Amino acid sequence: MKLELGYIDIKGIRFDDYNAIEDGVLVVNPDELVKPVLEDELIKSAHFEIAAPGESVRITPVKDVIEPRVKVEGPGAIFPGMIAKVDTVGSGRTHVMRGMAVVTAGPIVGFQEGIIDMTGPGADYSPFSQLHNLVLVMEMQDNGATAHEYEKAARMAGLATAARVGELARELVPDEVEVFETPTIAQSYSDELKDLPRVAYVMMLQSQGLLHDTYCYGVDVKRTLTTMISATEVMDGAIVSGNCVSACDKNTTYHHLNNPVIQDLFKQHGKTLNYVGTIITNENVYLADKLRSSDWTAKLADFLSLDAAIVSQEGFGNPDTDLILNCKKLEAKGVKTVIITDEYAGQDGKSQSLADADVAADAVVTGGNANELILLPPMDRVIGCLDYVDKIAGGHDGSLRPDGSIEAELQVITGSTNEMGFNRLSAR
């Protein structure tokens, strides 16, 4: 599959009474943009706010971060099975509003949601502090609907808003165009590629219920078998997040659209390696599902005649078992395997990092220790609310101090220990 990404650089966002992109600035009419959001009877109130890099702003509780994109050529449209009808995406041309995101914020349950600080020490830990953020703050009706229904309403409002904003980039001339092409099996044995090591990316997707789910073409991933997807389909929004627990190591929709493992594999394709495919596999609670899904990962690796694989995890706890199962079974097939994870090694960093381990896991990249303590100073403006800070994953009673500062673990920060390696800090 061949996909052109045309990047439209966004250098700012402002409100006005019309919608446009003018000289790289996104102009939105917030009253108009919020109307369709409020048509959902589960959403009691909604409004937009703007947060720019470097501003003294704290966004919390963050649910999802979404990059606006629009499909301008080729079949399908962005977020198939969610916003657009089901049709195979990943070919043709897509325009990307680079440098900005739609961020959804608002409580669904009384804990677990993330923080994005636009300045200060917290900003170093979240890549989203570097974006111009159009924040959709939502409050749900207290009408007896279930938390699952609220989660869906918030998820769909974010995706639909991003798709509407993305439409503004349809007719623009991109600042830069990048081309991505995935090989067929036959092409992966061409003269240029046949002598390079055959490498696949195994993308693990969390799939465990409320605030722990991921969707592929609209399918709840817990109800899937391990399968293959074109990396370009992922760039067109085939995979979206329903997942924000805990904030530090959950893949937002933005992470999926801009998956750095995929980007880096494309950069090395035809040079140091032969990027033959992308495997997606779930992380279910039921043990037989874990066994079956990891068996299937190894079977597909065998089918592709892989020499090596890169496996990225999502979340922690029981998904550590899926990670190790995938690694063990790939290595047993002779596939050299690198795993990407993060650590829960205690605040002193001395405890065992993962809940599972195996000698086959001898090549590990870590996104950092999510238990590490951080002091986030007060910000001049809070988008959303701080009511939940005491109760989110890495916070605790007393996390929120009277002056508005927060002492908590890195877990509270959206994307801080991301296991795709989408982090700003490194110990390289």
Place this chain on the structure above:
Amino acid sequence: MSAKAYKVVTNNPLVKERLDESVELYFFEEDTHRDLLERVRDFVHKGYRILTHPLAGSVKPWETPYRSVMITAEKEDKIDISSLEMIEQAIFALEKSKARPVVLNEKVLVDFQLIDLSLIQSALPSAEAQGRH
């Protein structure tokens, strides 16, 4: 209710409330999270196998007091070593963080119940579909 090949060991009152009619439960209301995991270990020692992973999927075990674990309905003659390793690992994961603060806010406790319920519910279609556990 027809006999099922699995049972759920839980200390979660919301699991009791929502699943009691459709699933066979061992409900231990007074159990702490640690007690519940030890109780699951006792079942494993008696020959039951674990069917769902005893660790949550990203809710930290030292924060939530609630846990539900699915086990086989019938015990077997010998101990399942992988079940035993898994429950020992889960207890270790809980133990390494015993110094951590515990959230006691009522609304948050109900939400922890909800997440645990959702986790165990996510396993039910798989458990129902499967022939041999």
